[in-house]
Amino acid sequence: MKTIDELLSEGVAGKRVFVRADLNVPLDGTTITDDGRIRAVLPTVKALAEAGARVVVASHLGRPKGTPDPAFSLAPAAARLGELLGTDVAFATDTVGESAQAVVAALADGQVAVVENLRFNAGETSKDDAERAAFADQLAVLADAYVGDGFGAVHRKHASVYDLPAKLPHYAGYLIANEVAVLRKLTDDVKRPYVVALGGAKVSDKLAVIDQLLAKADRLLIGGGMAYTFLKAKGYEVGISLLQADQIPVVTEYMERAEKNGVEIVLPVDVLVSTEFPDLKTKAPANPTTVAADAIPADQEGLDIGPETRKLYASKLADAATVFWNGPMGVFEHPDYAEGTKAVAQALVDSKGFTVVGGGDSAAAVRTLGFDETAFGHISTGGGASLEYLEGKTLPGLAALED
Ligand SMILES: Nc1ncnc2c1ncn2[C@@H]1O[C@H](COP(=O)(O)OP(=O)(O)O)[C@@H](O)[C@H]1O
Ligand SMILES: O=C(OP(=O)(O)O)[C@H](O)COP(=O)(O)O
Numbered sequence: 001m002k003t004i005d006e007l008l009s010e011g012v013a014g015k016r017v018f019v020r021a022d023l024n025v026p027l028d029g030t031t032i033t034d035d036g037r038i039r040a041v042l043p044t045v046k047a048l049a050e051a052g053a054r055v056v057v058a059s060h061l062g063r064p065k066g067t068p069d070p071a072f073s074l075a076p077a078a079a080r081l082g083e084l085l086g087t088d089v090a091f092a093t094d095t096v097g098e099s100a101q102a103v104v105a106a107l108a109d110g111q112v113a114v115v116e117n118l119r120f121n122a123g124e125t126s127k128d129d130a131e132r133a134a135f136a137d138q139l140a141v142l143a144d145a146y147v148g149d150g151f152g153a154v155h156r157k158h159a160s161v162y163d164l165p166a167k168l169p170h171y172a173g174y175l176i177a178n179e180v181a182v183l184r185k186l187t188d189d190v191k192r193p194y195v196v197a198l199g200g201a202k203v204s205d206k207l208a209v210i211d212q213l214l215a216k217a218d219r220l221l222i223g224g225g226m227a228y229t230f231l232k233a234k235g236y237e238v239g240i241s242l243l244q245a246d247q248i249p250v251v252t253e254y255m256e257r258a259e260k261n262g263v264e265i266v267l268p269v270d271v272l273v274s275t276e277f278p279d280l281k282t283k284a285p286a287n288p289t290t291v292a293a294d295a296i297p298a299d300q301e302g303l304d305i306g307p308e309t310r311k312l313y314a315s316k317l318a319d320a321a322t323v324f325w326n327g328p329m330g331v332f333e334h335p336d337y338a339e340g341t342k343a344v345a346q347a348l349v350d351s352k353g354f355t356v357v358g359g360g361d362s363a364a365a366v367r368t369l370g371f372d373e374t375a376f377g378h379i380s381t382g383g384g385a386s387l388e389y390l391e392g393k394t395l396p397g398l399a400a401l402e403d
Helices: 004-010 036-050 075-085 098-105 129-140 159-167 174-186 203-213 224-233 245-261 307-318 339-350 360-368 384-390
Strands: 016-020 054-058 089-092 112-115 145-148 170-172 194-198 219-222 264-266 270-274 289-292 301-305 322-326 354-358 378-380
Touching: 004 036, 004 145, 004 170, 016 036, 016 159, 036 054, 036 075, 036 174, 036 360, 075 089, 075 112, 089 098, 098 112, 129 159, 145 159, 170 174, 174 354, 174 378, 174 384, 194 203, 194 307, 203 224, 203 245, 203 384, 219 224, 219 307, 224 245, 224 301, 245 264, 264 307, 270 307, 301 307, 301 339, 307 339, 322 339, 322 384, 339 354, 339 360, 354 360, 354 384, 360 378
Parallel strands: 016 054, 016 145, 054 112, 089 112, 145 170, 194 219, 194 322, 219 264, 322 354, 354 378
Antiparallel strands: 270 289, 270 301
């Protein structure tokens, strides 16, 4: 894999360099609540701009449906990138086409532009190879070289991640190089006990990785929205909690295999429930109740792990030599449902082992809940990406950067 250093040594002054970043930051309206992913790509953007490149930054944000949706505009991220760089950053309100080309053509050497959300275009995420390739062709006219630095999206076979690099000289940026170097420590000769904690809301994606993790980890702690498919598979009522009903047989097989192979799967013993999802804008008191995991009322939703589970998970993390954690334990964005995530974060801080936190929201949770980033071994910008890397899979966005 060629790195950005090789591109810099080849000389980039006057060249248009496309940087595929992951600027998928959490937003409250148009306010960025955690800018970690923007900071993470700064070394790459700065190095290119300082060397005189005309830098074209592109990213997805959220999951719009292949058509423009102002709620998912990258404009706030472009503005924040400009603040962090201390320079004006141009913003193209289209991702491709004449107006985007005009914004790029107006860049002087060393200037930076951000183009609008890649996922406003159906070709970006299409499963149809030709449709993706056609969109990649439209992106390719914006640049002379490609730098892949959106680690959080390297597990996606998307046009800007997978198809575009094949059309341009391509290089890995500093963030991707660093993420891979650190995560490699969790695949080559991992120190045991190796404990993986999984939570969050992207349940279907992340249930799939357990298949491989069962052969690698010693213990799996399941929280967040992930937990309810397991509890349901055990025959418990989960009310209106997040549930991946079609995955119940899969999860049942995971639990059987874990038992057979001596891998511990630890599930919540109690949860915080409510009849409604909390208001994340007003943060009005949610007044949840704590119930045993096998006593969730039919009209209620599990929104955090309970106090006994917090203690249990802390004890299950205490002896770990290696910890990988992806996915908040609850709806941490509301203070009434943040304690589970705080407890797991604190257990990692207290751990003597090597600890890695991965995922846009998990990393944001750690920072917004007031933890010191340096108290963790590594905070990865990718959740699904790092999990799939740990599975040992070939990731489309990394394979595409190979020579
Ligand atoms: N029990 C739950 N029910 C619904 N959503 C949850 C629950 N627990 C956590 N979440 C939500 O999961 C989201 C993060 O999930 P995900 O995107 O999978 O994590 P990451 O970005 O760290 O990979 C958060 O916004 C959080 O509110
Ligand atoms: O937030 C992301 O992933 P993560 O929640 O697994 O960290 C990435 O930006 C990928 O987004 P996607 O899961 O919508 O493809």
